[in-house]
């Protein structure tokens with residue numbers, strides 16, 4: 001990490017930290033005051049999004065439905081499949097709480113980041129002790145993209161949406177499989193709501 005001067009904040013983004021066993025101890029030993037921000041979304045949609053991303057790079061992989069189960073007849077879910085495993089947020093969070101107090105972690109709702117980006121970024125700015133500089137007036141809803149975009153990108157006067165790899169169309173998944181996954185995640189989601197004190201409304 002680069003040196004941080006007075007009045008500066010150093011930020012780093014690596015999605016896999018949240019699910020990496022060694023990460024909390026390593027980050028804590030580097031700087032135990034580090035503030036942590038985790039963006040979470042409905043684990044079922046997250047799993048489908050994850051699969052969609054892999055499919056775009058490897059079009060020959062098996063279907064989502066077949067990868068979901070260890071045994072489709074018994075309905076046993078393959079929790080070793082990373083797309084499924086990553087969404088068990090309560091388990092990953094337990095590992096972080098061994099090294100960080102819960103107040104040092106901000107949980108951002110992936111759903112609200114889309115429906116109310118300024119509101120969610122307001123929470124981020126408060127958490128970081130920053131003035132609320134980014135507000136509603138920085139965003140507009142781009143109908144073609146189907147997502148909020150920035151009215152002006154940094155250092156430019158032009159609007160800016162996230163790239164083609166963000167906001168891909170997901171394949172249709174068998175609704176029975178989706179329901180089975182909803183049932184699977186429910187207890188873990190409830191535990192996660194309890195641990196964070198936030199109801200993300202995924203059920």
Ligand SMILES: Nc1ncnc2c1ncn2[C@@H]1O[C@H](COP(=O)(O)OS(=O)(=O)O)[C@@H](OP(=O)(O)O)[C@H]1O
Nearest residue numbers: 015049050052113114147148149162165166167168
């Ligand atoms: N404003 C805006 N524009 C486009 N996309 C948005 C936006 N806000 C949130 N999202 C959601 O971000 C999802 C992609 O982010 P990831 O976390 O998968 O990115 S990363 O590759 O892990 O960095 C991406 O998931 P998919 O829809 O599955 O592609 C989006 O739903």
